[in-house]
Amino acid sequence: MVDQEIAQVRRFNRTVSQRIGALEGSYLALGRPLGEARLIFELGLADGSDLRDLRGRLGLDSGYLSRLVRSLEAQGLVEVRPAPEDKRVRRIGLTDAGRAAWRQYDERSDQLASSLLEPLTVSQRSRLLAAMAEIERLVRAANIEIGVEPADSADSRECLEAYYAEIDRRFEGGFALDGGNPFDPGDAIPPSGWFVLARLQGEAVGCGALKRLDVRTGEIKRVWVSPKVRGLGLAERIMGRLECVARNAGFTTLKLDTNRVLTEAHALYRKLGYRETERYNDNPYAHFWFEKAV
Amino acid sequence: MVDQEIAQVRRFNRTVSQRIGALEGSYLALGRPLGEARLIFELGLADGSDLRDLRGRLGLDSGYLSRLVRSLEAQGLVEVRPAPEDKRVRRIGLTDAGRAAWRQYDERSDQLASSLLEPLTVSQRSRLLAAMAEIERLVRAANIEIGVEPADSADSRECLEAYYAEIDRRFEGGFALDGGNPFDPGDAIPPSGWFVLARLQGEAVGCGALKRLDVRTGEIKRVWVSPKVRGLGLAERIMGRLECVARNAGFTTLKLDTNRVLTEAHALYRKLGYRETERYNDNPYAHFWFEKAV
DNA sequence: ACCATTATCTGACATTAGTCAGATAAATAG
DNA sequence: CTATTTATCTGACTAATGTCAGATAATGGT
Structure with a gap:
């Protein structure tokens, strides 16, 4: 700073x-x-x-x-x-x-x-209001705290439910939990997995999970940001936090899969240095597979 | 609003x-x-x-x-x-x-x-700082209060001194108070004149005067803004206030003269609807004469 | 020298803010 | 049904904040 x-x-x-x-x-x-x-x-x-x-x-x-x-x-x-x-x-x-x-x-x-x-003059006034809106957004962003938490708390479940509901709405043909590449709270118990939750003044507004595939490889899953706080760069921060957890856990490679309709996610993964790679699982909802060395 | x-x-x-x-x-x-x-x-x-x-x-x-x-x-x-x-x-x-x-x-x-x-990310951070600087400036602007005050108070004199010092520095050949078209605090005693002072948290940061030429005509003089608060639109507000005082005093026309080096002032006068007119006084420091119906 | 003014101090208050250890009653777990 | 937990209330405090009417001493004007 x-x-x-x-x-x-x-x-x-x-x-x-x-x-x-x-x-x-x-x-x-x-x-x-x-x-x-x-x-x-x-x-x-x-x-x-x-x-x-x-x-x-x-x-x-x-x-x-x-x-x-x-x-x-x-x-x-x-x-x-x-x-x-x-x-x-x-x-x-x-x-x-x-x-x-x-x-x-x-x-x-x-x-x-x-x-x-x-x-103030009219133009000053509109500049003031624009700057206020900007600061309000960014201060909200700065107030979001991300931490590792149990995946089975009420808040965590709430985020996961919202995530499932959203991809069910967006995926062509919907999404059912019992499909491929599942994730349950038990997968997020160290050292086989971790779950991070983002909170804005106590309220859960985003999440992400890291699951062990093998001794050196982790998989990022369930990254979700509440519509209330989209556009504040939260997904990027959640990914960053998961990568940090991964490094501490001794992972050297991170993988993830994604559905073709989640275009904003693809852009984020590329921006963060993830490269497209060959299929590494049989998740029926996945169309693309990425990986990154951490 | x-x-x-x-x-x-x-x-x-x-x-x-x-x-x-x-x-x-x-x-x-x-x-x-x-x-x-x-x-x-x-x-x-x-x-x-x-x-x-x-x-x-x-x-x-x-x-x-x-x-x-x-x-x-x-x-x-x-x-x-x-x-x-x-x-x-x-x-x-x-x-x-x-x-x-x-x-x-x-x-x-x-x-x-x-x-x-x-x-915050680097780009968010710089946007936040820019917005903060903008708000700081505009809040300062909004905190400036303009009021009619005696022209011979210590604060008023201070502003006038600063004004004289500045035009002495800027005019080609300097400025001497005993030259043409003078103004002394006595000219700002109603109903023959008025003096307005701008204050930022008590400190005098600008001024302006209105002097009666005849029953229907006033002249705007001694409009000055402290370098500390330039770029906040204060000159425009001082002019607006003087025009308001003028209307209340029954003036229908306002005149003013100005030196050719004060280019920012010319731009302001034109923006506020003043039109260039013929010489109406013999002020040796004046190169342009403006007037406006109020 | 005298008087009004100014800056500060003092005593005597009143109110607000905040804490803590029980007491009480309702709900809940076993 | 009993023990525990939960939400609130009460009493007994302390500390902080704020106000007001004089008291005191230095200053400035006359």
């Missing part, structure tokens, strides 16, 4: 947090304690939440949250009732008065946003 | 303040109360400040600041001594230990900045 790059990020942080940080701070609280204001704002976005979820989302202590809720309840801004299906959890929602309070925060946020745009 | 534009700004705010707002929050405080941490960080950037200035910059109550400083002093991080020229004001500076503490904050900031860049 070049010092100059870091300096640019820090300059940006200073400028932006002066302008936008103010937005998050007590300026927006409209005379209410910041904690209560945050709670109301959050409820406006996700009304009818469970206290349990709120605690996680806002990172609050359970005792603290309990008192905040009590205070808002006393002010007539929220209503709390036990969830019907599990009477331990309590569900919280805004009252009409609470919704009115939320609208104030919402309007204030709008005002702050438009006060940023208002002094 | 289009709703969609406001929504984009707010999306950006959410994304960025999650990532960067964390940077400002207690995460950076390194176990110290946030107030103390902010103070140390500020002192690292502007060592040897007066308490008075600090109070303004950080927006703190004088009693509160006094206690914060006392606490840092007890920890051996800062030294406070009366200012030699005015023994009421107290000057505060970091000790060696304080500077070491500051360096920790500085490093942590660097780490956070590079953790944002690190997961």
Whole structure:
């Protein structure tokens, strides 16, 4: 990382947090304690939440949250009732008065946003918005964390299901799990396999697997990226992580197969240095076979 | 302002303040109360400040600041001594230990900045940095406030001095104030004239004047933008503001004269709808004369 | 020398934020 | 049915943040 790059990020942080940080701070609280204001704002976005979820989302202590809720309840801004299906959890929602309070925060946020745009010329404004969209995308990309995880967790299964559903939709003639070259979570238990999961703020948004073929050869499988985060270069990062795992495991060659309709995948494999090679398995869904020395 | 534009700004705010707002929050405080941490960080950037200035910059109550400083002093991080020229004001500076503490904050900031860049590919990284630079410029532009102010305040005089110095440097043969078409602060007292000043976070960064020629005609003079903020469209905004003042004052025509070396000004005048016209004064420094109906 | 002003400090508060160890009640596993 | 787990609440704290009304001392103007 070049010092100059870091300096640019820090300059940006200073400028932006002066302008936008103010937005998050007590300026927006409209005379209410910041904690209560945050709670109301959050409820406006996700009304009818469970206290349990709120605690996680806002990172609050359970005792603290309990008192905040009590205070808002006393002010007539929220209503709390036990969830019907599990009477331990309590569900919280805004009252009409609470919704009115939320609208104030919402309007204030709008005002702050438009006060940023208002002094600018039309062309400056559109450049600002374009740059904001770009940064938003890239910051999302940077927030995605990739790690080796068990392939049989709920999150992992969710990704694999989404992957199967997608290729079933896209492959000519669909896809059935019991076909050739299968993969089950047991194939991803070291040292015979590994599974990596990508998360964006906790939510699973992509995956990939590495399966041992022999002592020096691994196979990359099940690389999938959620539509929510496509175009952020995540597939490339997942591949990179799998290659890194492979090197650590002592593999010298990586292979993979792919179906002809997955053209974007072919382009990625070539870009990453994979070369087309002869058929190395009898996967009926495969039309191309690649390999790379790592 | 289009709703969609406001929504984009707010999306950006959410994304960025999650990532960067964390940077400002207690995460950076390194176990110290946030107030103390902010103070140390500020002192690292502007060592040897007066308490008075600090109070303004950080927006703190004088009693509160006094206690914060006392606490840092007890920890051996800062030294406070009366200012030699005015023994009421107290000057505060970091000790060696304080500077070491500051360096920790500085490093942590660097780490956070590079953790944002690190997961990105080279091309994503350069796109992110470019977008950040763009936003920084435009947010600075949006933070500039223009208002009618007395022409004889210290800030106003400073701008005018800078203006005179600059045209003296640029005009062929220099510029002397006692030459033709003069302007003195008295010419900017309504209803015979107005003076507008542009400020970026309190600092004067540009100015412009409007002088009455007759009941229906005004003259625009002394439009100047600090080199610090050139390229942000400020001259255009100053002109716009002067035109607005002119309309409110009942003027129907605006005139202005200009020297041939100020080519960027000519382009601006034409862009804003000013048309070249015949000489209307005997200003020896003027080569072109413009006017516009407002 | 006198008075108003300015910069800071101090005491006395109030509020907000946050933590932690139980207590309670509902759900769930065995 | 019992033991354990889970979600929440309560009491008892501490620390941090912030406010306000004087007190104090230096300065500047007259």
